[in-house]
Amino acid sequence: MTIKVRDTSFDQCIKCTVCTVYCPVAKANPEFPGPKQCGPDGERLRLKSPEFYDESLKYCTNCKRCETACPSGVKIGDMIAVARAEHDSKPANLKTARDFVLSHTDLMGSLATPVAPLVNAATSIQAVKKLMHKTLGVHDHKSLPKYSHGTFRRWYKKQCHDQSQFSKQIHYFHGCYVNYNHPQLGKDLVRVMNAMGIGVQLLDKEKCCGVPLIANGFHHKAKKNAEFNLQHLEAAVSRQDAPILSTSSSCSYALQQEYPHVLKVDNSQVQDKIQYVTRYLLQAMLRGDGPRLKPLNKKVVYHTPCHLERTGGGLFSIELLKLIPGLEVKVLDSECCGSAGTYGFKSENYQTSISIGNKLFRQIKESDADLAVTDCETCKWQIEENSALEAIHPVSLLAMALEI
Numbered sequence: 001m002t003i004k005v006r007d008t009s010f011d012q013c014i015k016c017t018v019c020t021v022y023c024p025v026a027k028a029n030p031e032f033p034g035p036k037q038c039g040p041d042g043e044r045l046r047l048k049s050p051e052f053y054d055e056s057l058k059y060c061t062n063c064k065r066c067e068t069a070c071p072s073g074v075k076i077g078d079m080i081a082v083a084r085a086e087h088d089s090k091p092a093n094l095k096t097a098r099d100f101v102l103s104h105t106d107l108m109g110s111l112a113t114p115v116a117p118l119v120n121a122a123t124s125i126q127a128v129k130k131l132m133h134k135t136l137g138v139h140d141h142k143s144l145p146k147y148s149h150g151t152f153r154r155w156y157k158k159q160c161h162d163q164s165q166f167s168k169q170i171h172y173f174h175g176c177y178v179n180y181n182h183p184q185l186g187k188d189l190v191r192v193m194n195a196m197g198i199g200v201q202l203l204d205k206e207k208c209c210g211v212p213l214i215a216n217g218f219h220h221k222a223k224k225n226a227e228f229n230l231q232h233l234e235a236a237v238s239r240q241d242a243p244i245l246s247t248s249s250s251c252s253y254a255l256q257q258e259y260p261h262v263l264k265v266d267n268s269q270v271q272d273k274i275q276y277v278t279r280y281l282l283q284a285m286l287r288g289d290g291p292r293l294k295p296l297n298k299k300v301v302y303h304t305p306c307h308l309e310r311t312g313g314g315l316f317s318i319e320l321l322k323l324i325p326g327l328e329v330k331v332l333d334s335e336c337c338g339s340a341g342t343y344g345f346k347s348e349n350y351q352t353s354i355s356i357g358n359k360l361f362r363q364i365k366e367s368d369a370d371l372a373v374t375d376c377e378t379c380k381w382q383i384e385e386n387s388a389l390e391a392i393h394p395v396s397l398l399a400m401a402l403e404i
């Protein structure tokens with residue numbers, strides 16, 4: 001169901017400019033006027049006439065750090081995303097083709113996974129990277145994410161029967177990254193849940209949550225995906241009243257917050273059921289229902305992804321990590337890694353992306369840690385590329401500490 005009411009939170013702006021201070025792009029790119037001007041100030045003008053739409057809105061990474069900082073609850077990032085959807089044009093050129101390839105993760109994933117070794121080898125060749133830089137505008141310093149040879153769903157099919165034997169269940173929205181790039185994270189979640197006596201159920205079907213589609217201007221497709229996913233989320237919950245968990249901080253943020261506020265899709269039937277996984281796990285562990293853990297004598301640094309910061313969910317991940325015996329956890333003074341999904345892959349954004357992330361990379365390099373930990377897949381790629389330290393998900397770390 002579509003929500004028709006227009007967001008008027010711009011009216012609550014008290015012009016304090018705190019959002020601009022916290023915007024990572026405003027600090028790194030002088031061409032970006034910042035959240036106050038692009039958000040509430042610009043929205044008033046755009047309502048008068050579409051001529052006031054400013055092309056520089058494309059520099060916004062949709063990180064929502066401005067919303068986290070705003071004392072008045074103005075939905076600045078959402079406002080910018082909606083304005084881009086309403087006013088941005090998609091001309092038929094190579095950059096639009098690139099944006100299509102980067103954002104249609106389901107399509108690319110299902111084409112690439114059957115021939116993953118070939119695709120991974122081809123996209124690692126320096127000459128191919130240079131060609132993609134020159135033609136499509138995918139920066140040649142970036143490595144495209146590697147595909148898994150076989151999807152998570154295919155692996156899960158063999159586990160289906162065992163999972164249904166548990167008396168307690170959760171629904172799992174795995175997202176594109178787990179399905180096509182890193183099934184191991186989904187397998188780790190299944191292990192952790194099973195160690196707690198909980199079975200994992202997948203939705204009958206799911207599509208990309210829509211985050212990269214929103215960011216790349218394919219708003220209509222993102223909305224269709226949201227409607228499709230909601231239909232399957234509602235069906236799953238009506239079959240079995242259980243929480244819906246996600247291991248991607250951006251997927252869970254989109255399902256819960258961006259569906260109604262950006263895509264105007266009513267998710268009220270399931271909104272309260274959707275949780276980012278570490279909140280669920282921490283609550284279970286504090287109740288004494290957690291898995292049995294062995295000491296993990298490692299030093300880790302933790303980076304809070306933007307969309308988790310927006311919901312205050314970083315705290316759950318941090319407290320969960322602290323419950324792993326033997327683990328030394330240092331929380332980084334994270335602002336943003338600069339990757340912002342597909343943003344940092346584009347040649348025109350690459351320098352901004354690196355400038356934003358530099359402070360984070362420096363802290364990691366100086367940390368003497370064994371591993372970096374973060375909840376977001378694109379933070380992982382950005383950290384690994386720019387600090388040479390492996391970055392893993394809190395659930396995978398928990399799986400490493402399982403006694404069985």
Ligand code: SF4
Binds near residue numbers: 026061064
């Ligand atoms: S969403 Fe992020 S990049 Fe966009 S205006 Fe807000 S803080 Fe800046």
Ligand code: SF4
Binds near residue numbers: 036039073
């Ligand atoms: S932080 Fe909020 S209230 Fe302050 S200028 Fe930005 S939008 Fe307005």
Ligand code: SF4
Binds near residue numbers: 337
């Ligand atoms: S990749 Fe992570 S830190 Fe970077 S913009 Fe996205 S959520 Fe923020």
